Amino acid sequence: MGQQEKVATSLAGTVSEEISASLAPVDAELERRYPGDPGTRQPVHTVYVPGDVFAADTIRSWGDRALAALDEHAPDAASFAAVLGLSDDLAEPVYSRVRAKLEREPVEDLRIDFEDGYGNRPDAEEDEAAARAARLVCEAYAQGTAAPYMGIRMKCMEAAVRDRGIRTLDVFLTGLMETGGLPDGLVLTLPKVTYPEQVTAMARLLEAFEKAHGLEPGRIGFEIQIETSQSILGPDGTATVARMIQAAEGRATGLHYGTFDYSACLGVSAAYQASDHPAADHAKAVMQVAAAGTGVRVSDGSTNVLPVGPTEKVHDAWRLHFGLTRRALARAYYQGWDMHPGHIPTRYAAVFAFYREGFEQAAGRLARYASHTGGDVMDEPATAKALSGYLLRGLDCGALDTAEVARLTGLTRADLEGFAAPRRGDLTASAQ
Structure with a gap:
């Protein structure tokens, strides 16, 4: 022991105390505006099905059609890996997990579409389709055949279709309440949002519905679909999307990028409308920064190149979709849209490869951080948060197993969740 130092203050x-009192409003504002990630599962994709096409067997049908595509165009691990460029060590684990996923849970998030994919129909026809959708969703949850997340995309809040969109939402939600109640996995999507006031209007609409049915205030959230240039940059030069999150008054759950509407809005010609276009990258980067820390999650868009036709064309479409999905994952866009059953095999292949190829390194780093042992990387609480979040996402989608994560990290899921959602002050502290 050395000489004890004299501690003096001035x-x-x-x-x-005075500084803390002066910053109390800021502390409260930080907690309100930036509560952090909710810690719930985020689906890796959203599947859109038109309201008139959705049926009781839609989810199983998509899984069966995806399996049939594999059987026809990549019947074994080696052929699938050759198409996608997977390494030998990933080929079998990815392929077997993709097939198992398609058999067990082919769709993680299903949106019954009453907007672009449905179009304008006679009111009586859309009323009936919305009521039918509510009944089928409730039956699916009751029978255990539902996707983890399900809901509708209504028409937008623009004047021409506003009343129709509001009525469809009312019919659907009322049908859920009368048939079995609101499912935990309920998700609603508000498309073509241009002004924050449209988001506030959606919040008021849901508030009125909750009051009408005696529901807990704030029970119903919704996603905001970003499909116009005005939703990224407003006329005053500010990031409109950031104002939209606040305009939702805590109800916003996600920001979904609409690849083709947004591209067209900027004048991008049809041949170049894609999720990796520079215009798309800019929009999603703004969305990502606006949403960071708010608990609102960002979703990438889709590709409209369908894996159909002869095997060569299917393989080309698979490579494109796989590459775009991997690109999005590397940029921390953990969710995207899938437009066709043939997209699902490459969605899961890209997701599973992403988590499995980095699994051992992430697990090792987190294990060393948790046990305060050295390594070749000095990690801090923020990095431990990212590492545990990576492992949790891998577990949620089926890329990783609980046993193998526990074996390499020595941690339980509860431990991982603790690292993934640290107290705000912990992130400013240095790793011990």
């Missing part, structure tokens, strides 16, 4: 105790 400031009166009241200085710290």
Whole structure:
């Protein structure tokens, strides 16, 4: 033991108290505006099905059609890996997990579409389709055949279709309440949002529905679909999307990028409308920064190149979709849209490869951080949060197994969740 140091201070105790009192409103504002990730599962994709096409067997049908595509165009691990460029060590684990996923849970998030995919129909026809959708969703949850997340995309809040969109939402939600109640996995999507006031209007609409049925305030959230240039940059030069999150008054759950509407809005010609276009990258980067820390999650868009036709064309479409999905994952867009059953095999292949190829390194780093042992990387609490979040996402989608994660990290799921959602002050502290 060395000589004990003399500790001296110069400031009166009241200085710290005064500073804390002055910053109390800021502390409260930080908690309100930036509560952090909700810690719930985020689906890896959203499947859109037109309201008149959705049926009781839609989810199983998509899984069966995806399996049939594999049987026809990549019947074994080696052939699938050759198409996608997977390494030998990933070929079998990815392929077997993709097939198992398609058999067990082919769709993670299903949106019954009453907007572009449905179009304008006679009111009586759309009323009936919305009521039917509510009944089928309730039956699916009751029978255990539902996707983890399900809901509708209504028409937008623009004047021409506003009343129709509101009525469809009312019919659907009322049907859920009368048939079995609101499912935990309920998700609603508001498309073509241009002004924050449209988001506030959606919040008021849901508030009125909750009051009408005696539901807990804030029970119903919704996603905001970003499909116009005005939703990224407003006329005053500010990031409109950031204002939209606040306009939702805590109800916003996601920001979904609409590849083709947004591209067309900027004048991008049809041949170049894609999720990796520079215009798309800019929009999603703004969305990502606006949503960071708010608990609102960002979703990438889709590709409209369908894996159909002869095997060569299917393989080309698979490579394109796989590459776009991997690109999005590397940029922390953990969700995207899938437009066809043939997209699902490459969605899961890309997701599973992403988590499995980095699994051992992430697990090792987190294990060393948790046990305070050294390594070749000095990690801090923020990195431990990212590492545990990576492992949790891998577990949620089926890329990783609980046993193998526990074996390499020595941690339980509860431990991982603790690292993934640290207290705000912990992120400013240095790793021990």
